[in-house]
Amino acid sequence: MLTTVGGMVNDAFGAWSSPLTARSLAVAGVRLGEPRYDGADLYWTEGRPAEGGRVALMRERAGAVEEVAPGQNVRSRVHEYGGGAWAARDGVVVISSDPTGQLLRVDGAEPIALTPPDRGWRYADLRVLPGAGLVLAVREDHSQPGEPVNTLVALRLEAPNDDGGVVLVAGADFFACAELSAGGRLAWMEWRHPAMPWDSCLIVTGRFDVSSLTVDDVQVVAGGAAESATHPLWRGEELLFCSDRTGFAELYARSSEGAVTQLTHLNADLVEPFWVFGRRPVALTGAGDLVIRPRVDGRSRPMLLRNGEYLGLTSDVVDCDSLDAAGDRIVLLAEFADVPTEIVELSPGHRRVVRAAGRRIFEPAWVSHAEAVSWPGEAGDVHGWYYAPVNPSVERVETAAGESGETPPLIVISHGGPTAFSSCGFDLGVQFWTTRGFGVLDVNYSGSSGYGRDYAERLHGRWGELDVADCIAGAQFLADSGRVNGAKLAIRGGSAGGYTTLRALTTSDAFAAGCSRYGIGDLTALATDTHKFESRYLDGLVGPWPQASEVYRDRSPINHVDALNCPMLILQGADDAVVPPNQAETMAEAVAAKGLEVELIVFEGEGHGFRRAETVERALEAELAFYQRILVGNGDGSDYRSDSRPGG
Incomplete structure (x- = not known):
């Protein structure tokens, strides 16, 4: 029996009336992901449940927001979990289109197919190199019976790539995060069965010849049997990476001469397990400062590492991911205690919400913290x-x-x-x-x-x-x-x-x-x-x-x-x-x-x-x-x- 106390219903636990219906939750918003800069432009993805789960690629340019390649489902199925299904640089945009799995160049009036559809090739972790006329990618080849073969490949931006791309690196079971330095050195992650990337993962580098599309002078620079080294990032010819060699995934730098320095001493993990491509736990500002997101006491907040000093950037963010920076601007995917996820941009003296995952359905008094x-x-x-x-x-x-x-x-x-x-x-x-x-x-x-x-x-x-x-x-x-x-x-x-x-x-x-x-x-x-x-x-x-x-x-x-x-x-x-x-x-x-x-x-x-x-x-x-x-x-x-x- 329901009774009323002070005009309020005194109902049984579990039977309270809620403004949040299953329908309102299902269509409440979008799944935001991978905010990233290309010069002055800012891109991100939106997974849209109301459109059958389609993932749209969005761009903010000069204050106006538009969808890039409308109607395309920008999704990769590499490792089944995907991620890293798009890349943009100097205005050149390449996506992986689902369900065909083909790569499309979408910065023109009409999409241009870079690979044929439905050939059993899946692509992820894309990196566009406009100056070389290339796009680098992790390719997962399902075209033959048995276990698919993963490689790092290079594809021409102006060619049909009927071969699925030129294989640059092979031999390991898995690859990720190919990053090219200004001096032509390629860095990547690789790992082998039976390890998962958080168990054992290597950072490897090699000299990349963009003319012959070959990689030589290959060296393992971090990682091992009981060490997971991940997320290489170049700062000039200095290689930054994360490693859990101390028991926590902290940040390190390796000089061009091979000297390694630990940059953070937080006893905290800076990275999440590598289930999906496209998540960036470290970003580099134009001034050379590092943006990190250590997880302390279960919470991950953005922080600036400047000359060995840790500077907090926000106090209300309780979790964050997918960091990027351009000049003095920083963007991140931010979670809060009482409102939906937001893409937030920070710059000196300014903070703005680029996109919220959804509107506020009910007032703060309804929120359980x-x-x-x-x-x-x-x-x-x-x-x-x-x-x-x-x-x-x-x-x-x-x-x-x-x-x-x-x-x-x-x-x-x-x-x-x-x-x-x-x-x-x-x-x-x-x-x-x-x-x-x-x-x-x-x-x-x-x-x-x-x-x-x-x-x-x-x-x-x-x-x-x-x-x-x-x-x-x-x-x-x-x-x-x-x-x-x-x-x-x-x-x-x-x-x-x-x-x-x-x-x-x-x-x-x-x-x-x-x-x-x-x-x-x-x-x-x-x-x-x-x-x-x-x-x-x-x-x-x-x-x-x-x-x-x-x-x-x-x-x-x-x-x-x-x-x-x-x-x-x-x-x-x-x-x-x-x-x-x-x-x-x-x-x-x-x-x-x-x-x-x-x-x-x-x-x-x-x-x-x-x-x-x-x-x-x-x-x-x-x-x-x-x-x-x-x-x-x-x-x-x-x-x-x-x-x-x-x-x-």
């Missing part, structure tokens, strides 16, 4: 962000000792990756739950990035164990403190976070419900049926395949459905090449065969992650109905639990 929380874990302290329920139209706040003693249900979020990080920036996907009366715990479990190499390496060989234990311990920590209802705990996650969700549901009694978004149910199937970039990822997280096949089987949720005793919602993209749909289908069939409630929704035209507005809307509505049916009011999921579950 992230609270940094930590709790003891098996491998040491674990970190996360807690968001309390907030709704000014309801006469009820989070309390440990309210008149009725009621506390809110909790949704635990296990992020994807698992080598990744959940920031504390404003997220409508979190506010959707908190405005309805759910508490949210976003867990940066052991193995997450942003806390140094040791924290990330906790998960080596322990995936499906430590991450699960950390999520359960975090939920129990909040329940024991009286902030949430320990009988009304749910867990949700996507991709690797979906795996953690499924493992938690099949190895513990902690949760009353769970939702897996394109999650992994069978590690054995994933080890033998996934894309190249992650094909050896599990070697470090679980164990070498097939030698550790018994461990894979034991840690696969599909093999422990008999231990499941709560309802499950599974959301899956039909075109997912990272976690194939058969994973979701097999898991749903096994749960249903046990007689438990399970709902599987497969979205046509969606891959690994939901891009279309209609998909986002339908998925959220299904998840909300799922939680409200099980957790809201007097429900604790007991009506849906199986009596066959063993105790413990």
Whole structure:
């Protein structure tokens, strides 16, 4: 029964009326990315859910904003996750067009094809060299059977490039970040199976002859078996790069004579795991100052490094990425505590918002702010962000000792990756739950990035164990403190976070419900049926395949459905090449065969992650109905639990 106190509705936690509907969230804005200068021009990308997830390339020139190559989907599928799908220099603009995968030059009246379509070639991390008439790129060649071949290639800006480009560098399994110095020296990243780029990555340089399109005098200058060196950037003939050789990804400089100097001593990571191309953690101003974004205590704020001194640039930014600079102007992708992401430009004495990801849907009083929380874990302290329920139209706040003693249900979020990080920036996907009366715990479990190499390496060989234990311990920590209802705990996650969700549901009694978004149910199937970039990822997280096949089987949720005793919602993209749909289908069939409630929704035209507005809307509505049916009011999921579950 609803009662009114002072004109306000006193509703059950989880059933509050919210101004943020699934539809308004789905179409609320755009996904901003890769702000970058070309002289006086400023470019960026916009992922548009209302247009089927199409990525548009935007340009601001002389105060006017326009779309470059209208209608094109500026997207790369290299490594499946893409990024770095465009480049601009001296007015020359080249894009990767999806779904054909071809490169187009788009700075003229009509697009000019630089490569033929549908030949199995994918391109990313583009670098335009107008003076040489070239564009450099990472090419992923799917034209032949077997594992695709990755190389660094050069393509002519004025030729059809029917050969897909001239191979400059080959031999490693992966390449990224080709950067050319004014003196003609090329630097790049490369790494090899079974390492991921955050495990072991090299910075390599070589002399590039633009006439013969050859690279010689090749030298490894940074990185190694237990060192990840990334993001080369030239300052004259001095090479800047990031390395985690001290346990944190700090900034270094290598002189033309080979002397290496550590430039930052922050005991903080300056870079994020290299999942996508196009993200720049360091920028160089016209005066030679460096713009960096160290992550300290979970927050990443822009900072200027000038003559060894660290100068803060903003105080209200809680997370940032994709830095660039031109002259005395600095641009960044900035997250805030209470408003959507913005592209912000900074210059001496001035700050302006170039583009906001979306409008403000509700007033500040509705916003739940992230609270940094930590709790003891098996491998040491674990970190996360807690968001309390907030709704000014309801006469009820989070309390440990309210008149009725009621506390809110909790949704635990296990992020994807698992080598990744959940920031504390404003997220409508979190506010959707908190405005309805759910508490949210976003867990940066052991193995997450942003806390140094040791924290990330906790998960080596322990995936499906430590991450699960950390999520359960975090939920129990909040329940024991009286902030949430320990009988009304749910867990949700996507991709690797979906795996953690499924493992938690099949190895513990902690949760009353769970939702897996394109999650992994069978590690054995994933080890033998996934894309190249992650094909050896599990070697470090679980164990070498097939030698550790018994461990894979034991840690696969599909093999422990008999231990499941709560309802499950599974959301899956039909075109997912990272976690194939058969994973979701097999898991749903096994749960249903046990007689438990399970709902599987497969979205046509969606891959690994939901891009279309209609998909986002339908998925959220299904998840909300799922939680409200099980957790809201007097429900604790007991009506849906199986009596066959063993105790413990």
